Amino acid sequence: MSPDRPLKGNALVSVIQFRSHRRQGEQPVLVLAGLHQSVQPDPPSLEAVLENCEILLASARATHLPVAFVRRVAPARSLSEPQAYPAWLKGFEPQRNDMVFDVSKASCYSNIEFAQAMEYSDGHFAIAGLLGETTCLATGIDAHHRHHRFTYLSDASACRNNGAVPAPIFHEAVSQVMASYGAVMESAQWRRSFMLSRGARQ
Secondary structure, eight states: OOTTSOOSTTOOSSOOOGGGGTTOTTSOEEEEEOOBOOSSOOOTTHHHHHHHHHHHHHHHHHTTOOEEEEEEOOOOSSTTSOOOOOOBOTTOOOOTTSEEEEESSSSGGGSHHHHHHHHHTTTEEEEEEEOIIIIIHHHHHHHHHTTOEEEEEEEEEEOOOOSSSOHHHHHHHHHHHHTTTSEEEOHHHHHHHHHHHHHHHO
C-alpha cells in the first residue's frame, strides 16, 4: 500500500490504534469534513474557508495533534458497480498518520469507526470544513447526545446559499444553533487556546 494513499471503505489511512489516543481528553482531534471534490456548487466563501483549514491542518501536524478526514461518498447503485471515491482537494490529501472515515449520511457518527475514535479520544474534537449546515451540524448534534465536547470552528466552515437565505446569514444562523450543542470559536482563537493549554502542561 502506498503510504499516502487512503484505504478504501471505512478504513484508516494507516494502522492507527484508537487506544493510543484513549483518555487523552486534553488533546482534541481535528476533524476536517468534506474537503474533497463535489458535484455541488461551491459555497461563496470557499477560498477563505480553505485557507483557514490549511492553517489548522499545518498547526495540527506541527504539534502532532490527531487529524481525521471525513469524506462523503455516494452509495454504489448496484452490487456490481465499484464504489466511487471523490478526490481530495489539493493540499488536503491525508498522510500516513491521519485518520480517514467515509460516510454516506450527514453525521460523521454514521461511521462506527469514527464514533469509536471519538470515544477513545474522550469525545474531545474540533470540527471544520464542508458543509456547516449538513455534516458539521449533524455531527455536533450527535456529539451532544453522546455527551462529547466539541468545538465548531466557524470561520473554517461554510454554508451554501439555500435559495431563500444568503449564505453568510445562513452560516451565522448555523453557528448560533451549533452554540446550543457545543463551543463555537474562530480558528485562530482555538489554535491559541490549544497552544496555551499545551504549553501549560509541558
